[in-house]
Amino acid sequence: xxxxxxxxxxxxxxxxxxxxxxxxxxxxxxxxxxxxxxxxxxxxxxxxxxxxxxxxxxxxxxxxxxxxxxxxxxxxxxxxxxxxxxxxxxxxxxxxxxxxxxxxxxxxxxxxxxxxxxxxxxxxxxxxxxxxxxxxxxxxxxxxxxxxxxxxxxxxxxxxxxxxxxxxxxxxxxxxxxxxxxxxxxxxxxxxxxxxxxxxxxxxxxxxxxxxxxxxxxxxxxxxxxxxxxxxxxxxxxxxxxxxxxxxxxxxxxxxxxxxxxxx
Amino acid sequence: xxxxxxxxxxxxxxxxxxxxxxxxxxxxxxxxxxxxxxxxxxxxxxxxxxxxxxxxxxxxxxxxxxxxxxxxxxxxxxxxxxxxxxxxxxxxxxxxxxxxxxxxxxxxxxxxxxxxxxxxxxxxxxxxxxxxxxxxxxxxxxxxxxxxxxxxxxxxxxxxxxxxxxxxxxxxxxxxxxxxxxxxxxxxxxxxxxxxxxxxxxxxxxxxxxxxxxxxxxxxxxxxxxxxxxxxxxxxxxxxxxxxxxxxxxxxxxxxxxxxxxxxxxxxxxxxxxxxxxxxxxxxxxxxxxxxxxxxxxxxxxxxxxxxxxxxxxxxxxxxxxxx
Numbered sequence: 001x002x003x004x005x006x007x008x009x010x011x012x013x014x015x016x017x018x019x020x021x022x023x024x025x026x027x028x029x030x031x032x033x034x035x036x037x038x039x040x041x042x043x044x045x046x047x048x049x050x051x052x053x054x055x056x057x058x059x060x061x062x063x064x065x066x067x068x069x070x071x072x073x074x075x076x077x078x079x080x081x082x083x084x085x086x087x088x089x090x091x092x093x094x095x096x097x098x099x100x101x102x103x104x105x106x107x108x109x110x111x112x113x114x115x116x117x118x119x120x121x122x123x124x125x126x127x128x129x130x131x132x133x134x135x136x137x138x139x140x141x142x143x144x145x146x147x148x149x150x151x152x153x154x155x156x157x158x159x160x161x162x163x164x165x166x167x168x169x170x171x172x173x174x175x176x177x178x179x180x181x182x183x184x185x186x187x188x189x190x191x192x193x194x195x196x197x198x199x200x201x202x203x204x205x206x207x208x209x210x211x212x213x214x215x216x217x218x219x220x221x222x223x224x225x226x227x228x229x230x231x232x233x234x235x236x237x238x239x240x241x242x243x244x245x246x247x248x249x250x251x252x253x254x255x256x257x258x259x260x261x262x263x264x
Numbered sequence: 265x266x267x268x269x270x271x272x273x274x275x276x277x278x279x280x281x282x283x284x285x286x287x288x289x290x291x292x293x294x295x296x297x298x299x300x301x302x303x304x305x306x307x308x309x310x311x312x313x314x315x316x317x318x319x320x321x322x323x324x325x326x327x328x329x330x331x332x333x334x335x336x337x338x339x340x341x342x343x344x345x346x347x348x349x350x351x352x353x354x355x356x357x358x359x360x361x362x363x364x365x366x367x368x369x370x371x372x373x374x375x376x377x378x379x380x381x382x383x384x385x386x387x388x389x390x391x392x393x394x395x396x397x398x399x400x401x402x403x404x405x406x407x408x409x410x411x412x413x414x415x416x417x418x419x420x421x422x423x424x425x426x427x428x429x430x431x432x433x434x435x436x437x438x439x440x441x442x443x444x445x446x447x448x449x450x451x452x453x454x455x456x457x458x459x460x461x462x463x464x465x466x467x468x469x470x471x472x473x474x475x476x477x478x479x480x481x482x483x484x485x486x487x488x489x490x491x492x493x494x495x496x497x498x499x500x501x502x503x504x505x506x507x508x509x510x511x512x513x514x515x516x517x518x519x520x521x522x523x524x525x526x527x528x529x530x531x532x533x534x535x536x537x538x539x540x541x542x543x544x545x546x547x548x549x550x551x552x553x554x555x556x557x558x559x560x561x562x563x564x565x566x567x568x569x570x571x572x573x574x575x576x577x578x579x580x581x582x583x584x585x586x587x588x
Contacts, residue, residue, distance in 0.1 A: 002275075002505055191273070252501045252509055254459035260508060 003245050004227035006075050007036030012049010021058050022051045026065035037070040039232040040262035043096050047077035059083040063090045081109050093118030102141040103127050111152035122160045122196055131164045135180035138163045142185045146193055156189040160196040160227055167204035179223045186224035199228040214240040271311045274503040277303045279472050279510045284395025285422040294393025299562045300512030306558055309585045317583050318557055320572050321565045322358035323518050324349045326384050327367035332528045334542055338569050347387040354392050356569040362397040368410050369401040378413035386417045397424040408435035415443035424448055424476055430461050437468045450478035455498050462508045477511040483520035484552040495559035513560055517553035518567030550574040
């Protein structure tokens with residue numbers, strides 16, 4: 001089982017990307033696409049951010065400029081499903097829709113769209129009432145999402161289930177619940193769904209972000225985490241993931257294992 | 265209600281390697297063979313593609329070998345002449361000829377020079393049509409010298425040369441690249457080192473479609489389980505996307521089988537129920553090879569022509585598509 005790193009950097013929340021989106025300047029976006037692809041990203045996340053006046057137009061344009069410079073598939077990150085669909089129209093099959101919660105109207109919009117475009121889905125273990133605290137509630141939502149995949153003709157491993165980690169300085173008690181949820185999600189079906197986390201969330205607002213990110217990522221990998229939306233240019237984090245992946249016996253050891261991990 | 269067969273979904277494919285070059289491709293071989301290319305475990309045709317059948321190579325030496333007397337009737341008249349031996353091997357069914365340059369061992373009296381070896385290789389190429397593999401004497405400095413001469417002599421023929429090992433791969437890889445040949449990379453039953461060796465050879469600039477791996481086989485009864493499990497693990501790695509474990513694999517079944525006393529012991533020294541040496545030796549080699557095929561062997565080196573024939577029939581049977 002491989003570990004899929006999803007590069008988080010092309011997000012309008014970052015100043016350079018936000019400005020690029022506002023001015024339709026492809027340069028910073030393409031630079032980050034190449035940099036993340038070279039760092040070993042399996043997907044490049046694209047989020048138009050808050051500055052875009054027309055999110056549908058911006059998403060389509062961003063997908064186009066990224067596709068020009070790399071073959072790495074795109075994770076289309078938006079709550080506006082028309083924007084995602086506009087992006088899917090210009091992406092190759094194998095893109096990732098980020099994201100869909102366990103809410104019926106949204107499932108009915110997103111899952112058939114994934115089927116139509118040959119895309120996979122990051123599915124969130126939450127509904128309208130927000131993020132649950134307990135592992136059991138998270139797994140309950142995951143179960144609904146896996147059942148929905150079956151209903152709409154998708155395979156369980158077309159889903160990347162995100163059990164949603166919160167910042168440790170805000171909701172520390174969520175961290176072990178997410179680990180337990182990951183263990184159980186991996187037992188829901190055969191093939192099992194993929195799992196993912198917005199990893200950088202866990203360290204939000206703390207002065208020790210890289211350390212907390214990579215420690216939690218390794219902990220989560222031992223519970224069944226097989227992808228993360230993350231800073232793929234954080235070398236220490238990628239080294240830690242490559243090492244954990246090898247120690248979990250997912251990759252055959254060799255002296256250059258960390259380099260091989262990035263070059264897959 | 266029909267039973268749905270559970271199928272493993274793999275993301276990786278074993279690298280396809282072509283051995284030999286025909287006239288159109290710049291060589292003089294009568295045909296080429298393709299190794300590897302599978303996208304599933306051996307012979308599970310219902311699960312993935314197996315575009316190429318395992319290939320059988322016949323072992324020949326450049327000097328008279330000290331083999332069991334049962335080989336005399338096949339090769340006794342030719343084993344003083346490697347070119348004649350190569351022709352005989354081809355007549356007896358060799359798909360590939362695997363020449364071991366044992367006579368170039370510097371510890372032998374009248375050890376063959378690199379030039380001698382190049383002449384033998386040229387002679388074989390002029391007199392046979394099968395793709396060729398050439399293995400050096402297994403002495404680092406001499407290997408480098410001999411294989412460079414062989415690679416030059418065989419330019420354009422897309423032979424495979426070997427064996428490259430962790431501590432001696434640079435010159436052999438360079439010789440292979442210069443002559444546009446394939447290279448056999450070997451590590452002694454250690455896939456961690458084999459993977460690292462593949463990385464180092466690739467970093468030198470050898471193309472992935474020019475690399476063959478020799479994970480070193482053990483004979484039946486002498487640790488074949490260990491070989492089996494590491495070959496299986498390497499193949500599994502290839503199928504889940506590890507490109508540095510995805511090279512086709514050569515298994516030296518013949519030489520290993522004939523090191524076991526079960527293959528050569530005469531009836532008077534045989535264990536209970538072993539039976540006559542002649543069929544026993546052939547079966548021992550064929551069974552060793554059959555096990556290594558199941559572990560993922562793409563090219564099998566055979567010594568006894570009768571064992572090779574049995575193996576060929578076995579491969580015919582295994583390659584019949586199974587549909588569920």
